[in-house]
Amino acid sequence: MSRIGKLPIKIPTNVDVTFNGPEITVKGKFGTLNNTIPDILNVEKVDDNLIIKLQQQTNKTRALHGLYRSLLNNMVIGVSEQFKIVLNLNGVGYRGAVQGKLLILNLGFSHPIEIEIPDEITVEVIKNTTVNLQSCNKEDLGLFAAKIRAWRPPEPYKGKGILYEGEIVKRKAGKSGK
Template sequence: MSRIGKLGIPIPNDVDINYENFQITVKGKFGTLQINVPETLEIVENEKILTVQVKENAKNVKAIHGLYRTLINNMVIGVSEQFEIILTLNGVGYRASVKGNELTLNLGYSHPVEISIPEIITVEVIQNTTISLKSCDKELLGLFAANIRSWRRPEPYKGKGILYKNEQILRKAGKSGK
């Protein structure tokens, strides 16, 4: 059995959970999320604590037990509190702006980079060089942040690029002059 899978998931008062036909739906003040649960797992709610239980002991069931417990826990946290990722633009002339559902990045290319923002994610630009991303879906938020970051990965010589908040870049020494 998974040690993580055995842990209970506390349910806040403002979150509603519905489990029918191997599909769990979590509703909260920041949105609604759904996930399909394998038939070998069972969801049990008891006194505002949700537990994921295994119906049969097979090797592959043990492997996904902790995974689905973590996915459901992330859904509960997301709809009640939201997840946030902060990106920082380091570089001369690097800046960002939001117009409607488009994020426009000036990253030193000959053209601005325009990225469409998914409906479930809110984007806020602070001081032209800091991007705050918020969403109730942790997976989609991380994927969107990685997509933005892929346009200019941090490079080790000057430290320019798109960085996560509090990320440290291992700097390399450049060429030594004669």
């Protein structure tokens, strides 16, 4: 049995979890999330906890046990608190701005980059160089942050690029640093 899968998921008071066969819906202050659970797993609501149980023990079911427990836990946390990712734009002239449903980035190219912001993600730009992303869906938030970062990943010589908050770029010596 998975060590992660065995842990119960605590449901806050402002979160509502409903089951409709394999479909699970989690509603909270920040939104609604849906997921489908495989038939080999059973989800039970006991008091203020969700417990995921296996029908049979195989390597595949044990892996799914931990995976779906983590996915459901992220759903509960997302609708009650929201997830946040902070991106820093490091480089001369690197700037960001939000115009309507577009994130406009100046990253040293000859043209500004326009990225459409998904509906469930909120974007805020602080001091032109810090981009705050918030959403209740952790998967979509991480995917959108990676999409932004793909335009200018950090480079090891000068440290320029788009970095996650707290990320450290290991620097290399240039030509003269033999």
